[in-house]
Amino acid sequence: xxxxxxxxxxxxxxxxxxxxxxxxxxxxxxxxxxxxxxxxxxxxxxxxxxxxxxxxxxxxxxxxxxxxxxxxxxxxxxxxxxxxxxxxxxxxxxxxxxxxxxxxxxxxxxxxxxxxxxxxxxxxxxxxxxxxxxxxxxxxxxxxxxxxxxxxxxxxxxxxxxxxxxxxxxxxxxxxxxxxxxxxxxxxxxxxxxxxxxxxxxxxxxxxxxxxxxxxxxxxxxxxxxxxxxxxxxxxxxxxxxxxxxxxxxxxxxxxxxxxxxxxxxxxxxxxxxxxxxxxxxxxxxxxxxxxxxxxxxxxxxxxxxxxxxxxxxxxxxxxxxxxxxxxxxxxxxxxxxxxxxxxxxxxxxxxxxxxxxxxxxxxxxxxxxxxxxxxxxxxxxxx
Amino acid sequence: xxxxxxxxxxxxxxxxxxxxxxxxxxxxxxxxxxxxxxxxxxxxxxxxxxxxxxxxxxxxxxxxxxxxxxxxxxxxxxxxxxxxxxxxxxxxxxxxxxxxxxxxxxxxxxxxxxxxxxxxxxxxxxxxxxxxxxxxxxxxxxxxxxxxxxxxxxxxxxxxxxxxxxxxxxxxxxxxxxxxxxxxxxxxxxxxxxxxxxxxxxxxxxxxxxxxxxxxxxxxxxxxxxxxxxxxxxxxxxxxxxxxxxxxxxxxxxxxxxxxxxxxxxxxxxxxxxxxxxxxxxxxxxxxxxxxxxxxxxxxxxxxxxxxxxxxxxxxxxxxxxxxxxxxxxxxxxxxxxxxxxxxxxxxxxxxxxxxxxxxxxxxxxxxxxxxxxxxxxxxxxxx
Numbered sequence: 019x020x021x022x023x024x025x026x027x028x029x030x031x032x033x034x035x036x037x038x039x040x041x042x043x044x045x046x047x048x049x050x051x052x053x054x055x056x057x058x059x060x061x062x063x064x065x066x067x068x069x070x071x072x073x074x075x076x077x078x079x080x081x082x083x084x085x086x087x088x089x090x091x092x093x094x095x096x097x098x099x100x101x102x103x104x105x106x107x108x109x110x111x112x113x114x115x116x117x118x119x120x121x122x123x124x125x126x127x128x129x130x131x132x133x134x135x136x137x138x139x140x141x142x143x144x145x146x147x148x149x150x151x152x153x154x155x156x157x158x159x160x161x162x163x164x165x166x167x168x169x170x171x172x173x174x175x176x177x178x179x180x181x182x183x184x185x186x187x188x189x190x191x192x193x194x195x196x197x198x199x200x201x202x203x204x205x206x207x208x209x210x211x212x213x214x215x216x217x218x219x220x221x222x223x224x225x226x227x228x229x230x231x232x233x234x235x236x237x238x239x240x241x242x243x244x245x246x247x248x249x250x251x252x253x254x255x256x257x258x259x260x261x262x263x264x265x266x267x268x269x270x271x272x273x274x275x276x277x278x279x280x281x282x283x284x285x286x287x288x289x290x291x292x293x294x295x296x297x298x299x300x301x302x303x304x305x306x307x308x309x310x311x312x313x314x315x316x317x318x319x320x321x322x323x324x325x326x327x328x329x330x331x332x333x334x335x336x337x338x339x340x341x342x343x344x345x346x347x348x349x350x351x352x353x354x355x356x357x358x359x360x361x362x363x364x365x366x367x368x369x370x371x372x373x374x375x376x377x378x379x380x381x382x383x384x385x386x387x388x389x390x391x392x393x394x395x396x397x398x399x400x401x402x
Numbered sequence: 403x404x405x406x407x408x409x410x411x412x413x414x415x416x417x418x419x420x421x422x423x424x425x426x427x428x429x430x431x432x433x434x435x436x437x438x439x440x441x442x443x444x445x446x447x448x449x450x451x452x453x454x455x456x457x458x459x460x461x462x463x464x465x466x467x468x469x470x471x472x473x474x475x476x477x478x479x480x481x482x483x484x485x486x487x488x489x490x491x492x493x494x495x496x497x498x499x500x501x502x503x504x505x506x507x508x509x510x511x512x513x514x515x516x517x518x519x520x521x522x523x524x525x526x527x528x529x530x531x532x533x534x535x536x537x538x539x540x541x542x543x544x545x546x547x548x549x550x551x552x553x554x555x556x557x558x559x560x561x562x563x564x565x566x567x568x569x570x571x572x573x574x575x576x577x578x579x580x581x582x583x584x585x586x587x588x589x590x591x592x593x594x595x596x597x598x599x600x601x602x603x604x605x606x607x608x609x610x611x612x613x614x615x616x617x618x619x620x621x622x623x624x625x626x627x628x629x630x631x632x633x634x635x636x637x638x639x640x641x642x643x644x645x646x647x648x649x650x651x652x653x654x655x656x657x658x659x660x661x662x663x664x665x666x667x668x669x670x671x672x673x674x675x676x677x678x679x680x681x682x683x684x685x686x687x688x689x690x691x692x693x694x695x696x697x698x699x700x701x702x703x704x705x706x707x708x709x710x711x712x713x714x715x716x717x718x719x720x721x722x723x724x725x726x727x728x729x730x731x732x733x734x735x736x737x738x739x740x741x742x743x744x745x746x747x748x749x750x751x752x753x754x755x756x757x758x759x760x761x762x763x764x765x766x767x768x769x770x771x772x773x774x775x776x777x778x779x780x781x782x783x784x785x786x
Contacts, residue, residue, distance in 0.1 A: 114577075120707060
């Protein structure tokens with residue numbers, strides 16, 4: 019039909035997504051073609067058989083092959099203009115409607131400079147966070163304030179002891195929000211003050227990082243309040259506030275604090291391995307684009323079902339070259355104890371933040387001593 | 403340990419989530435207990451064996467039974483204070499960390515007035531939308547402007563013809579964002595004007611509904627611009643802007659337009675039936691809490707894999723009593739043609755918005771006539 023055969027002026031630049039498709043060859047190839055249509059024109063393809071909409075707007079299958087039996091990999095490219103210079107629309111083109119269809123997983127995005135330059139990315143990243151914390155060459159050590167239910171005074175006392183013990187970063191447990199028994203503003207004030215007091219005693223640079231996964235109409239104001247009260251970073255879960263919510267926060271120049279990305283409510287994307295998105299995309303590539311300086315994820319061998327391969331792919335996404343988007347720190351949490359430290363150092367190397375929560379409470383009566391014990395293990399055989 | 407045995411003052415009111423757990427009884431019961439800990443204190447349970455944190459903060463298993471072999475249903479309740487009066491934290495308590503674990507699906511939320519009153523819910527709902535459109539007693543008829551790639555003038559011409567044909571609502575295709583070939587502000591102006599012009603000719607009340615799944619730092623401003631340009635509603639995808647983004651938009655009193663909820667990027671929650679969340683929760687109960695007046699979802703028998711049961715559960719979530727939260731319109735899309743209308747009327751009844759896109763272009767050369775043909779089928783045997 020003529021009304022759908024119209025000229026369109028585009029730059030010719032394209033971005034790609036890499037999809038895994040599960041099933042037989044014929045079925046998977048048909049699905050790859052379906053992605054090209056459903057993710058763009060979402061319209062009877064037989065009404066658009068030629069012209070610019072057909073040639074330029076539909077997705078293109080750039081490659082299609084089977085890396086292993088029952089799985090096919092398709093790289094599909096789209097005109098950069100379709101993403102309209104917006105994260106929301108970029109995600110929509112990549113997986114909006116297709117998220118509703120089974121048997122397809124998005125592995126990663128391949129983005130030209132024309133897309134990556136829309137994003138600030140990590141404001142601090144690995145280098146900036148090391149500078150801020152004054153730690154050049156060893157893994158960073160983070161712990162969490164918990165359990166939920168403690169009053170802010172008790173959480174601040176915990177923070178003080180952790181900081182005395184030499185921990186680099188102390189974050190809220192992600193269950194601490196703005197509850198009546200632990201109101202946000204008071205918590206930030208007390209905990210930031212407790213950490214500053216410990217720093218004065220130790221000469222350290224420990225930072226306190228409140229959890230800010232708050233309603234969007236209050237989030238920026240809360241972030242500014244937290245900054246003014248002495249918070250040294252902010253933690254948000256894009257599963258709760260949206261990926262674009264994290265981007266907005268991280269790119270806000272009046273806040274300009276390190277951002278930790280928490281995986282709460284993002285797990286469903288990866289939990290079924292033949293649907294959704296990859297660990298690489300959900301837990302590091304996307305968070306990095308959205309400005310996360312460190313990405314929290316469940317360590318392998320802990321109480322979640324992540325494998326060492328899953329964790330390795332998250333590390334890869336945290337450091338893979340993406341134009342001027344800085345690398346982020348991988349931040350595995352859970353499943354840590356003294357015995358596992360050598361294995362963890364071997365696996366993660368030094369550019370990692372170890373997040374150790376419950377284990378610190380189970381080692382011995384003194385939190386200060388328990389923290390020191392872990393720090394000794396982290397620094398054994400490494401320069402400070 | 404004494405430091406974790408502290409008194410906490412709470413109201414005693416609780417909310418619940420209903421979980422499906424997949425596997426054997428012992429394993430599923432252990433997982434239900436794990437939800438009680440992981441979703442609250444996320445802390446070694448043996449350090450909190452008694453006291454208020456144990457008694458009041460941990461989740462409680464209210465019921466546990468097997469409705470069918472291999473599936474267990476657990477209702478788990480939490481103190482309302484834990485949700486801290488925030489949607490973000492409510493979602494976090496229900497499924498934050500557990501989204502990372504396989505074999506658990508959230509079926510629905512059971513919310514006391516103390517939680518529902520935190521939400522405005524649908525501003526218009528079924529009754530308000532009918533009033534606004536002047537349609538008392540028949541199904542509503544919506545179509546979409548597409549394909550992506552058309553210039554705004556061509557989209558406006560389509561809108562004009564649809565409105566002349568008697569369609570009640572004309573929405574942007576969800577792929578229309580703010581692309582250089584279809585900038586948002588201009589599109590809203592041209593399409594709203596085209597629909598108003600048709601209304602003057604027909605005496606109808608057709609509304610134009612642009613797609614507003616935009617970056618959060620620009621979304622409210624765009625919504626106000628759209629309202630001023632004559633938009634009669636706004637469409638957003640919580641998968642792209644976050645559930646809380648939709649809530650913020652819908653509750654904004656300077657906007658106050660009907661809100662359509664689009665399922666883009668939300669599909670992963672339901673696509674693997676033993677993980678994530680139910681169709682009921684993702685496509686109607688949560689959107690309604692977040693203020694959606696109508697919820698778009700793939701119709702059964704179309705190009706997606708939704709079943710009639712899935713669609714029925716979405717209808718249930720759209721109308722189930724939730725205190726003063728108004729019912730929303732179910733809005734099935736896809737898989738529609740003239741022959742299926744009687745079946746669809748039988749299945750959905752009259753309180754439904756039929757979303758018909760591609761089919762209108764395939765029936766005959768005149769869009770106006772094609773729209774009229776569908777409207778005749780919708781009104782056959784019904785009072786206007």
